[in-house]
Amino acid sequence: MKSKSNVTIKDVAKRAGVATSTVSRVINNKSLISEETKEKIIEAMRELNYFPNSLARNFANGNACAIGLVIDANDNNTFSNVFFNKSVFGIETVAQNNGYNILITNGGEEKNGVTSVEKLILERKIDGLILPSVMAKKKLIKKLFELDFPFVILGEPENFKLESSWVDINxxxxxxxxxxxxxxxxxxxxxxxxxxxxxxxxxxxxxxxxxxxxxxxxxxxxxxxxxxxxxxxxxxxxxxxxxxxxxxxxxxxxxxxxxxxxxxxxxxxxxxxxxxxxxxxxxxxxxxxxxxxxxxxxxxxDTYSLGEQAASILIKKIGHEKEVNQQTLISTSxxxxxxxxxxxx
Amino acid sequence: MKSKSNVTIKDVAKRAGVATSTVSRVINNKSLISEETKEKIIEAMRELNYFPNSLARNFANGNACAIGLVIDANDNNTFSNVFFNKSVFGIETVAQNNGYNILITNGGEEKNGVTSVEKLILERKIDGLILPSVMAKKKLIKKLFELDFPFVILGEPENFKLESSWVDINxxxxxxxxxxxxxxxxxxxxxxxxxxxxxxxxxxxxxxxxxxxxxxxxxxxxxxxxxxxxxxxxxxxxxxxxxxxxxxxxxxxxxxxxxxxxxxxxxxxxxxxxxxxxxxxxxxxxxxxxxxxxxxxxxxxDTYSLGEQAASILIKKIGHEKEVNQQTLISTSxxxxxxxxxxxx
DNA sequence: CGCTTTTATGCAACCGTTTGCATAATTTAA
DNA sequence: TTAAATTATGCAAACGGTTGCATAAAAGCG
Incomplete structure (x- = not known):
């Protein structure tokens, strides 16, 4: 469909005279590749102006490289809320540095018994979730546990205080x-x-x-x-x-x-x-x-740090199968x- | 790797006694499917609690379903900027309603001669771009034209005023x-x-x-x-x-x-x-x-409208191959x- | 020097959808 | 009644990576 006739890993492999798997291993610098072939491949990538297609990569790896951020549907001032904004900036920065995108979603609405958050998870659009404590309702949290889906709460929650990870201002x-x-x-x-x-x-x-x-x-x-x-x-x-x-x-x-x-x-x-x-x-x-x-x-x-902490804890959780829950308090001054x-x- | 043993389109097809292509056509309600099979398939999807894997869909379709939003790297107050925030909210809302995600990126940094925006485009992570006029430097815009990549500028730009689409407060x-x-x-x-x-x-x-x-x-x-x-x-x-x-x-x-x-x-x-x-x-x-x-x-x-307009113009551009450029002014009161x-x- | 171990690379299946083409079933036209 | 047109569905090849397994080459060992 939308072609734009782009360079693929196959073109690079052909050019460098190697198999696509070898090119892939260079891209992800996995296992041992001789310096010689590595250079040959990098050279080929440069010559062809190759960029790996992230859609294919995400598909093959089965992760979306995105973290969901739930916003409060009832608060239409969310975005003029300084508290919220600065923490989003912190989240954003950490996510970016780790190759994750942010996907903002409205926590509220439900359709055929499935909330938009749930849909995001089931459709595999996100790998983890950050949600403000006001949005951390029992029902949703239970669902997250059920799906064994990584999440971090922004602000001390009322429920599951010990069973879940959260970050708050002290x-x-x-x-x-x-x-x-x-x-x-x-x-x-x-x-x-x-x-x-x-x-x-x-x-x-x-x-x-x-x-x-x-x-x-x-x-x-x-x-x-x-x-x-x-x-x-x-x-x-x-x-x-x-x-x-x-x-x-x-x-x-x-x-x-x-x-x-x-x-x-x-x-x-x-x-x-x-x-x-x-x-x-x-x-x-x-x-x-x-x-x-x-x-x-x-x-x-320091809500910027709050966001930073939330994001880095979440990313750790996404990486490791089981991580001990973590409660972090950010000092004030x-x-x-x-x-x-x-x-x- | 990350399995979680999920239901796929094949399971649905098997259950409904049809081919995967038929299921796919129901999901996208494309071409003509008899009411009978359609119902059978929908029933099967419900029974199996099936959700289409968006990673696979995006890959097959070749679009990321995401729009990039460039922020001003030099302005570390961007996120406490009310003007900016409300427009992001508007962009977000429209994007969401059209099945697009927002991907925020730092316009500034350049690595091996490739800016982060360019990388995003070449790696196919975004289908379109919204950028504030301060970020709409000649070099970047030229690149976008070259790649034939859809974009909308937030605020009247200094360059390419007539050749590009933009939205501004009047x-x-x-x-x-x-x-x-x-x-x-x-x-x-x-x-x-x-x-x-x-x-x-x-x-x-x-x-x-x-x-x-x-x-x-x-x-x-x-x-x-x-x-x-x-x-x-x-x-x-x-x-x-x-x-x-x-x-x-x-x-x-x-x-x-x-x-x-x-x-x-x-x-x-x-x-x-x-x-x-x-x-x-x-x-x-x-x-x-x-x-x-x-x-x-x-x-x-009304910066909320500003964002809304920018997003909906961009989404139109992404859909149609060639769209006439559009300059929109939002009235004040x-x-x-x-x-x-x-x-x- | 032959045998085991290590290192470097290739082969091919797989990830879950989409879609062009083929074909079967049904309707229309003459 | 039969050929042509239409409608509904299936088949299988993409899409562009990743990765387990196999194997060839090189190194280490007694």
Whole structure:
């Protein structure tokens, strides 16, 4: 059909006066080939401008050289999600370096009882799967085990936590880091404006928050822990609300930059000086974080590494029949900016 | 090698008591098959839980069912770039619906005189290419023509503008829209804070700006047109600078949200009321735009559609031997917010 | 120096589909 | 009623690699 009359391995073999198997062995540098024939073959390949047809190779080898990446069908902001994007970049880089392509798929839809992910696997389009924890439903994971199909979860999953491989940001450590930074700067009454309490990352951050306060010998005031949406409006309202308390906090940890944005605005309106009278710290380092007024101290999460790790674990799994499961946590770090600089150092 | 002992077309044929060719014809619903055998075959496929092996299909058909997407090797922010991401989402969606995968590749590196893009093509890993205009260098495009390989450029290119297919945001119309909106709101002296003057999109926006002013019978004050980096600092400095003029502008169009951010901060410090004393409008609608103080009026560019268009043009090209080249412009629209609401309507 | 071991290469089957051509079965035309 | 046209299906050769097995040549050994 689509011919373009291309050079094949046979042409190379003929030209070099050897069998196709020998050429194949040179391409894959397998077994022992004498230096002499090797050079002859490489020369022939160059002369004919030969490139191995990857379709034929994949077919013969029975692997697609592709890894599937499930995206959240319900979140049509997935692609404007910085968290997601940077990890995709990490995945992409590692995959590329190992000769794998990325195949993005919508996790949701089901057709005649077969999900699109399942179809991808059964049609042999992918050799492994990376999926965000929100997509790691029991049913799908069971299916993957059944098919003995290699996969890695992005973010700590709710189910099969021990039986499967996953990579996550060390949110507990991040929560500790946030509190320790604020304490070290001189803040004493630290509130926590959390996102969705059902999300595991929220729970872990809170865990770190509690641990760090305990280690510092400070008590946890449950009224200082509040859950809300990750919007500026929520941050704005929450700050105004919490300052009605007889003893309001002197610092706030926000689970999101956008929320912190609202907190800063509210502080401005209330005439509260940041960082003198209120420290503000947020998880994640969005591009806007350095441009807020004052610039925002953040817990930086390295989602690029997250992606890198996920991909390299997956590729290892694809290679070896049985691999021990692996759970990896990526450490966070503080980027200190003006919003928590209590002593004006 | 990697067996997993899967059901093949032969098993289905045997089960249904027909030849493999007949099964194949049912899979591809080609030529005429009697309803009777068709049903028999479909039944057999269901019973055996058969899924066609896409590796074998791709090999037999000689197409990879994949489209390459070149990313800018020099821009390691590519993946945090909202513009880019939304268009990728659009490309992805269309590709998926047409049975194509996306294969992302780094445009830059060259090895033994062969770029990675070229390698992808020669190894038959992709059937078509989408590349951003910054990556559409003369050398590469010539190569693509030589190989008669289908491609679409994302953004108006500098070279081969007429010979190749491309899709872009209608930046000229966007520039007009911005000016018209401001005029309609009652602003009279409109400045333009542009990005890189060498970028074609900047030139087009400026063209629209001039055209709209001319249509409205307003003269263009060249001192109102300034180029700078797309950072808050640049916007901040530029506004302070321009207000040293004897007759400063009463509105500013920024080529980027981040720049507008700096302009708003400078206005705040200078005691300039937005929108009463200064209208501020920006290209692009970042998530922060609705959370600035006051919320920012923007020219919204639909990069999702941009991606969709690019992908569907490419897929058409892949299908038909020769297709007339196509240049498509995606219209922009105004999202009016408080920052240009001069009359407090 | 003959025999075993090692090294280098060729032969041919195989991977699972697709498809041109041949043929059998059925319908149409005259 | 028979030849021609149409419809439905099968046969087998591709597609371009990879790889187990066989074998020839070279090296090592006693």
């Amino acid at each position: 949110n507990t450590q991040g929560g500790e880091l946030a509190v320790n930074h604020l304490i070290q700067k001189g803040y004493k009454r630290i509130a926590f404006f959390s996102g969705n309490p059902k999300a595991i990352f929220s729970q872990n951050r809170l865990k770190g928050y509690r641990q760090a306060l305990a280690s510092a010998g400070l008590s946890v005031d449950e009224k200082y822990i509040v859950y809300c949406e990750e919007t500026p409006a929520a941050g704005y309202n929450l700050l105004k609300e919490i300052f009605k308390m007889p003893q309001p906090p002197d610092a706030v940890i926000c689970s999101d930059n956008i929320m912190a944005f609202g907190v800063l605005r509210a502080a401005g309106e209330m005439g509260l000086l940041v960082p003198k009278e209120l420290g503000v710290l947020s998880f994640d380092n969005y591009p806007i974080a350095e441009y807020t007024n004052p610039p925002l101290t953040v817990v930086d999460v 503080i980027i200190a900016r003006e919003s928590t600089n209590l002593k004006g150092e | 930046n000229t119309q966007g520039g007009e829209l911005a000016v018209n909106h401001l005029i309609q709101k009652g602003y009279k002296r409109i400045a333009f804070f542009s990005g890189n003057p060498k970028a074609i999109f900047s030139q087009n926006r400026l063209k629209g700006y001039r055209q709209a002013l001319a249509s409205a019978g307003l003269s263009v004050d060249e001192k109102y047109i300034v180029y700078c980096e797309e950072t808050p600092a640049a916007g901040y400095n530029l506004l302070k600078e321009i207000f040293k003029m004897p007759q400063p502008p009463d509105a500013v169009i920024c080529s980027d949200n981040i720049m507008a951010f700096g302009v708003l901060r400078a206005a705040g410090e200078m005691g300039l009321l937005v929108p009463k004393e200064l209208g501020v409008l920006s290209f692009d609608n970042y998530p922060i735009a609705e959370y600035t103080n006051p919320p920012l009026t923007v020219v919204d560019v 105004i999202i009016a917010r408080e920052s240009t609401n001069l009359k407090g309507e």
